[in-house]
Amino acid sequence: MLDNSQPFYQLTPDRVIDAVESLGHLSDGRILALNSYENRVYQVGLDEREPLIAKFYRPERWSDAQILEEHQFCFELAEQELPVVAPLRNADGDSLFSFESYRFALYPRRGGRAPELGDPDHLYQLGQTLGRIHLMGARHPFQARPVLDIQSYGRDSIELITEAFIPVSLRAAYTSLGADLLAGIEQCYRNAGDVRRIRVHGDCHGGNILWRDDMPNFVDFDDARMAPAIQDLWMLLTGDDRQQQQLQLSEVLDGYNEFAEFDPRELHLVEALRTLRMLNYSAWLARRWEDPAFPRNFPWFNTERYWGEHILQLREQLSALGEPPLQLL
Template identity: 80%
Template sequence: MTDNPSQPFYQLMPDTVIDAVESQGYLSDGRILALNSYENRVYQVGIEESQPLIAKFYRPRRWSDEQILEEHAFCFEMAEQELPVVAPLRNEAGESLFNFGDYRFALYRRHGGRAPELSDPDHLYQLGHTLGRIHLIGAVRDFKYRPRLDIQSYGHDSVELIARDFIPASLREAYVSLTADLLREVEAAFKRAGNVRYIRAHGDCHGGNILWRDDTPNFVDFDDACMAPAIQDLWMLLTGDDRNELQLQLCEVIEGYNEFAEFDPRELHLVEALRCLRMLHYSAWLARRWEDPAFPHNFSWFNTERYWGEHLLQLREQFAKLREPVLELL
């Protein structure tokens, strides 16, 4: 489903952003800075005699109120256990999701930091340690409203959209054939993993969503929180192509993780399968947002003959990775 560019979301003006923040009892000093976000609209808003706030305006029709509030509740659970997550602010009535005109938004305290050094064993251990604590809470109960990371929605639905509306005719046959082979390999990987447990997970746990501050990783942006295997929040911490180096990185992450939660090694069968689903889903995400004027402007390389040719090459390389032996815990 695409969004209509005539919707008010794409006409969100600075005065409206400030008025929305002030509707929650804050007094803005008039300073506003648009932050790097495409799925939603996020702004830093200056506050009189106080630290700036971060205002996040949710994309229309993406999440229901129930899904957003479920994400917020997960953050509150973790914050109450003193986990380093950036949770939304609540007003005096205990509300965290606010409405202003046609917009839904949440407010956050500004939280600085830098990206973790994923080549640093100490950082990897600390990241695994913190994710073990997060997953310990994530395993307490299931999401009721938020999505489940599965092959159908992330894989088959993504391929169907691209094949139908976006891939050039000259590449469609190759794309359909290759993705069918890929998804068979993904399904085989899930079958080899067996009945792994799904828990509440961050869902998009890359370095850009982790702020390193005071020797602590602070996890931000739970907008993609979903039911997923634990490995979904771990595999994106592994970088590079050298197998020996990946093995060492994995061991550091899992050693920290196992301090609080017990990692199921069967989930290692899912690393490349989940990477493949992410690749397919990412192209479909761009396609679904193509009517948003911000996307052609910021992703001008998408939906060109060159892009799709390179995408096919990357998918062929991923097909080879799916057939390689899985990583092991040394």
């Protein structure tokens, strides 16, 4: 039986429709749950109008100020005619709304397909667009949203997994490996030096980019935070072949440098940020494990086999941390 003390478990289709209609949008009763776990996102059909996307925020994750900073960043980008999907505002200029105990925002529906990260033209255009986004992101910092750092993504993640999730039989191996990974990450940061942190998308993988009208459209700025620019670039590099990644990086930066100046020292951070993402992902699943949606959708997590494979992947990543960084061509 579900724990009904959790607001998400009470977010029925009728409540979703009632929330949307509370803002004056008449629904035709059609509702479709979209693929989202951190928040709850629905396509809601409207009477004689295009459907809207309703995003309900997970309680206690972001403060109102942090959500509004994300929205404001999107508005700034949209005002510069950048292809981002920004939330809708009402006549008073509000974009964050509440219904009963839920906070939510509405978005226009946008279709599209994933970018082809093996296509040089797509990579070049992605670089151009991210250069323009980062040019805006560097104008001033976030005041309420967090920084992507070694403490929150690395140390805190390892501590949580060690204390409550890793099997006893693997704890010593994981603890020793975690210490080595943190040392390697810290060395990468020292090699990079004092690089600049700016407002970034934060979760710039192919699933958050919709290719339509011959251009990339960026969606879901939910993980926007202060980080080096390379955080939005490294996930565009695919495959394990170093030469292939060098060529991909060259295409991305050719477009990027048309609008913003990339600091090559940040290339020292690529594998460090990849490692932090891996650590944070496991910790994210662990933190959400009491939400019934997570065991249902990630049944392989928190098994002996999962943790054994996770350790093997982290050992491979430890080796990658010691390799020379990619270079500018």
